[in-house]
Amino acid sequence: MQFNLAPTAITDGYRLDPHETVGSTNALAIEHGQAGDPGKLWVVSDRQESGRGRRGRAWSTPAGNLAATLLLISDGELKHAATLGFVAGLALSDALEAVAPGVAVSVAADGGSAQNGGRFELKWPNDVLAGGAKMAGILLESALLDHGRAAVAIGIGVNVVTHPEDVPYPATSLKALGARCDAGSLFFALSDAWCTAFRQWDEGRGLDRVRRRWLERAAGLGSEVAVRAGGRVVRGTFDTIDEECRFVIRESNGDTIAITAGDVHFGAVASASAV
DSSP: OOOOOOHHHHHTTOEEEEESSBSOHHHHHHHHHHTTOOSOEEEEESOBSSOBOGGGOBOOBOTTSEEEEEEEEEOSOHHHHTTHHHHHHHHHHHHHHHHOTTOOOOOOTTOOOBTTOOSEEEETTTEEEETTEEEEEEEEEEEEOGGGOEEEEEEEEEOSSOOOSSSSSOBOOTTTTTOOOOHHHHHHHHHHHHHHHHHHHGGGTTHHHHHHHHHHTBBTTTSEEEEEETTEEEEEEEEEEOTTOOEEEEOTTSOEEEESSOEEEEHHHHHSSOO
16 A cells, blocks of 8 residues: 655645554554654554554454554643544544535434534544444543653544444444545645644644534434443533533433543443443
């Protein structure tokens, strides 16, 4: 698979480290950072053998799918860097729209359309859905370096030509939806879309704009939701994400709860007695 950076990415100083096969693009990116790489480096492959998702879950990347990680070196607070997952979600949804303009999707059981009808929805905190079915996941990891710096790895895995069948949630791929793009063309579009979204984020100063754009594409906004967090299940309506990008649930009594981390379920799954 041939991978190339978009001209905008090259102009903005990004570099490329392509591989036919990797263990984990996130792990390799962190290794580069610890070895002194200055950052703005994309580590990319269309096959990943030991990828992982949130909370150590496995993320399979068979040949033909996309595994890409952007290494950034942060000199500031990691609190701001933690919101880069929302920047990545916006960039990826823009890239998907660019490479699959004719794809139509239907709504799956555990999803719901974005508020403004987008075909690729953003599910808090780190998934991209197509009609309620998971198409991509985003994972942020970091490692402390010397002089108060940190290596931040923004991992993006996309089901391009295949998707898992043996998972407890709906999943899909670009190929299953009729798109003809490959991992290389998707990465090219992603490297371009990232530049726009990252400039809007502006070292965290533009987070409110990112947050508002993210909400325009949010899956399940205003719908019934259940979140497993901290050993309990919180139920209510998905109200918004707040200024810190926490997931805000409005309970039946009108009170709101801000969730920092948890597993989100919509629709039929949220209505079940247990999550």
